Amino acid sequence: MNRFPSALLERAVDEFSKLPGIGAKTAMRLVLHLLRQDTKAVEAFGNSIIRLRQEVKFCKVCHNISDNDTCEICSNPRRDHATVCVVENIQDVMAIENTQQYRGVYHVLGGVISPMDGIGPSDLQIASLVTRVQGGEVEEVILALNPTMEGDTTNFYLYRKLADTGVKISVIARGVAQNDELQYTDEVTLGRSIVNRTLFNVSI
Amino acid sequence: MNRFPSALLERAVDEFSKLPGIGAKTAMRLVLHLLRQDTKAVEAFGNSIIRLRQEVKFCKVCHNISDNDTCEICSNPRRDHATVCVVENIQDVMAIENTQQYRGVYHVLGGVISPMDGIGPSDLQIASLVTRVQGGEVEEVILALNPTMEGDTTNFYLYRKLADTGVKISVIARGVAQNDELQYTDEVTLGRSIVNRTLFNVSI
Numbered sequence: 001m002n003r004f005p006s007a008l009l010e011r012a013v014d015e016f017s018k019l020p021g022i023g024a025k026t027a028m029r030l031v032l033h034l035l036r037q038d039t040k041a042v043e044a045f046g047n048s049i050i051r052l053r054q055e056v057k058f059c060k061v062c063h064n065i066s067d068n069d070t071c072e073i074c075s076n077p078r079r080d081h082a083t084v085c086v087v088e089n090i091q092d093v094m095a096i097e098n099t100q101q102y103r104g105v106y107h108v109l110g111g112v113i114s115p116m117d118g119i120g121p122s123d124l125q126i127a128s129l130v131t132r133v134q135g136g137e138v139e140e141v142i143l144a145l146n147p148t149m150e151g152d153t154t155n156f157y158l159y160r161k162l163a164d165t166g167v168k169i170s171v172i173a174r175g176v177a178q179n180d181e182l183q184y185t186d187e188v189t190l191g192r193s194i195v196n197r198t199l200f201n202v203s204i
Numbered sequence: 205m206n207r208f209p210s211a212l213l214e215r216a217v218d219e220f221s222k223l224p225g226i227g228a229k230t231a232m233r234l235v236l237h238l239l240r241q242d243t244k245a246v247e248a249f250g251n252s253i254i255r256l257r258q259e260v261k262f263c264k265v266c267h268n269i270s271d272n273d274t275c276e277i278c279s280n281p282r283r284d285h286a287t288v289c290v291v292e293n294i295q296d297v298m299a300i301e302n303t304q305q306y307r308g309v310y311h312v313l314g315g316v317i318s319p320m321d322g323i324g325p326s327d328l329q330i331a332s333l334v335t336r337v338q339g340g341e342v343e344e345v346i347l348a349l350n351p352t353m354e355g356d357t358t359n360f361y362l363y364r365k366l367a368d369t370g371v372k373i374s375v376i377a378r379g380v381a382q383n384d385e386l387q388y389t390d391e392v393t394l395g396r397s398i399v400n401r402t403l404f405n406v407s408i
Binding site: 003004005006007008009011012014015016018019020021022026028029030031032033034035037039042043044045046047048049050051052053054055056064065066067071072073089090091093094097098 | 207208209210211212213215216218219220222223224225226230232233234235236237238239241243246247248249250251252253254255256257258259260263268269270271275276277293294295297298301302
């Protein structure tokens with residue numbers, strides 16, 4: 001509908017509008033912001049994205065994003081390679097790394113099973129997880145998927161696939177979050193936090 | 205704080221985070237979205253921005269964005285070059301063009317006077333407007349700035365600067381907007397809409 005005063009402008013706004021959550025007006029605002037920046041800065045912006053897409057690799061062990069064939073975590077001999085934490089995506093790896101509470105390695109599924117979105121087990125890195133566990137070096141698999149219906153479905157599917165290997169399978173604790181108010185916590189979470197209570201420990 | 209699994213990824217997220225209104229998490233989401241697209245599509249995205257910044261021009265008459273030295277509107281002989289509509293930015297040109305109610309030409313100030321933001325008259329295309337009007341071809345200047353304090357200040361400044369030239373100076377009508385509810389309309393607008401009432405006209 002809009003008649004753009006410049007074909008170059010229209011093209012750039014069009015490209016930005018393809019990004020998720022970016023509408024036509026926001027795209028216009030972002031493009032006009034870039035137009036006010038130095039040419040060098042805008043070139044750096046554009047090239048950073050192009051280079052990322054052209055050069056980025058995925059770790060052949062855990063499928064995390066990496067600059068090399070094997071990621072920093074998988075190639076670090078000081079990590080515990082017998083413990084594999086299964087996560088949905090790389091943001092989850094970063095979130096867990098930021099806690100500085102985990103010294104094992106990861107396995108990035110690339111999503112969760114979601115029939116509604118047409119995502120089945122074969123779309124995810126599940127076969128490679130099974131092969132990895134069958135390799136014999138893994139002692140424990142920690143399921144750290146999001147506490148949603150899709151996450152639970154995937155947990156259950158992984159549990160069935162891995163049960164035969166004899167590996168120890170655990171799942172991250174669910175309960176009330178730090179600074180939650182109990183009166184506003186949903187029943188499922190609060191109920192589970194009572195059932196799965198742990199012994200009081202001063203160090204926690 | 206976040207340790208990125210890839211320097212390329214960190215770089216791209218960093219660049220996206222510099223955009224206004226885009227935080228670190230949104231930047232990550234956008235970059236990961238781009239990573240899932242074809243390399244060709246991502247190259248098209250990056251290059252569209254770089255090309256825009258490198259090649260875009262500003263019309264030497266009205267300062268609108270343009271692919272050429274003179275924009276399509278200013279170089280169109282069928283437009284009324286005696287009527288100049290003064291706007292803040294190119295989005296406003298596009299908005300007025302979309303109404304299909306205006307056949308004159310434009311003058312893009314590039315902002316409004318805003319001492320709070322350190323924007324004075326010399327930061328805007330005001331001198332070039334005065335020169336343009338002094339040229340003698342302009343018969344009417346329509347002030348179409350946003351109805352804010354900054355817009356009003358700029359209107360007043362422009363009025364004083366242009367008063368000597370003898371050009372007709374008008375300002376866009378203020379009043380209740382289409383589909384507004386009167387009971388929720390602010391007093392200034394509603395009051396002005398009564399004071400500045402127009403004769404009832406069936407064609408409107």
